Each structure stands twice: as C-alpha cells, then as structure tokens.
Amino acid sequence: MKVTRVGWRRYLNGVNFGVVVVILFVMLPIYWLVISSLKQPAALGATPPQFFPNPLSFANYRDAFSTYGFGVYFRNSVVVTIATTILVLFFGSLAGYGLGRLPMRGKSAILITLLIISLFPGIAVVPPLYLLERTIGILNSYQALIVPYTAFNLPFAIWILRNYFQGIPKEMEETGRIDGASPWRIYWSIVLPQALPGLFTAGVFTFTAAWTEFLMALTFNNSNSYRTIPVGIALFGTPFNIPYGTIFAASVVAVIPIGILVFVFRKSVVSGLTAGSVKG
C-alpha cells in the first residue's frame, strides 16, 4: 500500500536520495576547489584540514594575478580560444554547407576521412607539428596554437553543421537562387541564420576544446609570455613548492567563463554529444 507523505516528508524517496548522492559526487571536489582558493595561504597546509575557510581570504586571487602573472595566461587563452572558434565556425560552416547541401561527388569519402582524423590521439601529431613549427620558427606565438586548434576542431564542427544544414528546408534557398541572389548571399543571409543552433553547438565544443587543450600548448608555447591557462597552472611553482592556493584561485577564475557558457548553452552541448546517435 502506498503511504502518502505530507509536508517535507513527501520529498523523502529513493530518487531524490540518489540525486543528492549525484550532486555530492559532482560538487564535493568543486567545493574543495573553491574553499581552498579562499583560505589563507598558511591554512592550506593545516592538519586537520579546515572544512570551512576561516578566515576568508582573497590573498590567493591577488597572488595569482600579481605574483604569478595569471592575467597574461588568461589573456593568451582568450585570444587563442576566440580566434580558433571564429575560424572553425567560418570554415566549418562553409564546408558543412557544401557537404550537406550541394551535389558534390565523393562526399562520403570526405566525411569518413574527417571522422577517422578525429580519432587520432594528440601525441601522434604533436612531434611532427613541433618539428615543423620549430623549423619555420613560429613556436611561442598565437598562431602556433590557433592553426592546429582550428584544424583539429574542424572535423567535428563540419559533421555537426552538415547535419544541421541537411535538416533545413530548401524552399527559401531555391527562391533566393531563382531571384538571382549570389551563392555567397544565399549562404550568408538565408542558410546560415537557420543553422544558428548548429553554430552554437559547434562553437561551444570548439571553445571548450581550445580552452582546455594542454599537450600542444605545453610543447609549442613554452615561453612564459605565450602560455595559456592550462600550461600556466600546471607550471605554477616548483616541484618542491606547489602553491595550491594560487593554483586554485586561478582555477576558479578559469572555470567561471566556461561554466557560464556551458550553463547557457547546455542544450547545444547535449545535442552535440548525441549528434552521433541522432540525425541532426
């Protein structure tokens, strides 16, 4: 027999209990990250550890920017990530339109090749790219990262956008063509606006990938003035003195933009993650 619970007790059930477990699973480490960034530097090594920061201190945030130059890393990450995202969306939407809409031969071969390329592990392409960039002398520059990031994020973006373009009704495009609009104009003012959700999805994925990439950033841009956030954070301090407070303050600052982006565009992210199983 079903018992009807009243008041707060009706929220006591297995599902809600499980959900609380999931929330704790995700949030406890993040809680630890945030409170550790707010502890006084001396309190970070306290035993027993402080479970609430006492007193609250913003010294780590100040240190991250003033002593450790986190502002430079942040700026580098912003430049590289935004440039990459714009380039990927530009070239990716053009190619996605061609492969999704226009009667080209050999489309399947191109799409399968793109899929296989996205399977390559980073370590396979880093050594030759490093030697190449070293030889032409562009190590430690913005383009050292923007160019490879664009190339490696294009295949996924092309796939996503191609699926979107395929799902858009053709009538308006044909009307435009009959009215004598140039192909570029048809693409720019008729097709592209309808593919906006696809652009969001491809954009969020590219942004996240460029913001979090580590291996190439570590090998190509080792000089302090061109380090991105992940490399900067990984190389804070020395092996004998790791300034966790500063690291976590910088981490919180690095998580905020991506956290907001993912929260706002969560539907786009989900549709990108399931792009393989759902026809766009």
Added chain:
Amino acid sequence: MAVVEVADEPKVDPLAKQKPKANKQFRDRNQIMLARLGWRFTTPALVIVGAITIFPVVFSIVLSLSNVNITGNGFQLQGFTFSNYSLLIHSSEWRYSLGFTVFYTFVTVFIEVVLGTAFAVLMEKLSRGRGPMMALLLLPWSIITVISAELWQYVYQGTYGVLQYLINAAGFGKPVILGTPTPAIIAMMAADIWKTTPFVSVIVLAGLVMLPGDVFEAASVDGCSPWQSFWKITFPLLRPTLSIAVLFRILQAFGVFDLPFVLTSGGPGTSTTSLAILGYKVMFNNLQFGPGSAVAVSATLLVLIGCLLFLRAFRSQVNGGDL
C-alpha cells in the same frame, strides 16, 4: 550513428528528389554549377585539415622509421630504419606503458559507463529540475583537466591532504597515496572517473529521454519489475547510445596525458606512465624523436584497431539493428 549516415549519402542529394522545373539539360548545368560551388566552399576547410592533421600523421610514420637528429634550429633525417620499433618491442618500459594504458582504459571506461548509466536512469525519473542537473553534470566535463589533476593532487597530498586525513580519522592508518604504485593508479582512475562519469551520464540520459514511453507502460501493466524492465527493455534499446559513449571514452582514455602529467608525472617510478606520457618523455625530455614517434604511432595504430574491433563487434547495435 554517424557512420551509418554516410552509407545513405547518395539518397540525400538535394536536387534528386525534386521535380524537374526546366529541361534536363538545364538541370545538369545547374547541378554542375552547384557542385563547383560546393567544392569552392569545402576546399579551404579540407586544405587546413589536410595540411595540419593528415600531413603530420604521415610525417610521424616517416619519423618513426628514421634516425632523427635535432640540430640548432631544425632537424635531420638520416636513412630508413626499423631500429626505433625494435627498440620499442625490446623495451620493458614500452610494454609496461602499453599494458597500463590498456588496463586503465578498460577499468575506467567500464566503471564510468556503469555508474554513468545509473546516474542517467536516476535523472530520468526526476520530474523537475532536469535542466539544471544537466548543467551540473556538464561542469566536471568543462573543467580543464590540468585543474582537476591539481585539485586531486591536493586531496591526495601526503602530509595535509584531506583524503589521507579522512582515512586516518576512520582508523585505517596513513596510506601514502601518490607515492606507492597501486594506490597511485587507483587515485588516478578515481580522478578520471569523477571527471568523466557525468559526461557519460549526459549522453545516456539524452538517449533515455528519446526512448518510446509506451513500451515501459506496457511492461509495467504486464507486471515487469523495474529491474526486469531495465535489463529486458531499456538496456537493449539504449545499446546504440551506450556504444557511442564507450567509443568516445575509449579514444579519450587511451590517449590519456594531461591527468598523469600533472597528478603523478607518470610516477611513482613509471607506474602511471601511459603511452602518451612515455612518448612525450622520450621526445621532449630526451629529444629522441625517432623512438618517440614510434611510441606515438604504436598508440595511434592500437587505438584505431581497438575502435574498429569495437565497431565490428557492436555494428548491429550501432546501426540500431536491434530496434
């Protein structure tokens, strides 16, 4: 699944289904014009991808078959040789890394898929607040791996780490977590499971939401227990989604680099040295690009073979052949 869509490709020719508006000749001309336009739109992206991804992979293979000398601001290739690969096969470090990477991939992917599916089934039962929960689950996925590695390093830290404090407070002594091989491997896996299980659960949840509801109603009318209806209905219907999640994860786990690089530097000793870490160390610490490329090529070949085998084994599921 994406792979399947490609097979249908010829059918979605945009003009094929359309009724001819003018004579055939005009249509052919129009087709040719549009195809040319397609190539003009597609070529820039293909050139970028080809130059920056396919060329390096081919070049990696060349490097792995050469004696590479690093010079002042360039490099020299001398002769064709298999010595890099024979070095690899006779090296106990490479064999250990290979074994470790395969083991790590199996264990983490298995736990993440089981746990992620459990999370997803739970979320699906939630009547309200599923949107914010999705956003919450995406948070660990969007965090830079380096940051989560630093965070876990602090948690596992030997003198003031909170985990050691809790284990000690619970009366299990003071284990040296990152300083002993087995605990370090488990610790690394736990960090990965924390970051990636929510990602898997988001994919599975999106798959669950799309399942037809009437099947479950029928099952519950027929007296199926929730457990039965999960194994007999949900699981088979979910297999295409699960296969994709597994494929994604195998690829990422097999190339694992950021996490051990920061958390353990591949140590203690070489106990958490994945193939990617080994390749990196050989190339950038020892400047041996020949053997390093051989490590990288071996990792690429193995992950491609693994994915192909997986796709072959689960092809019917990926095709939705079960449905």
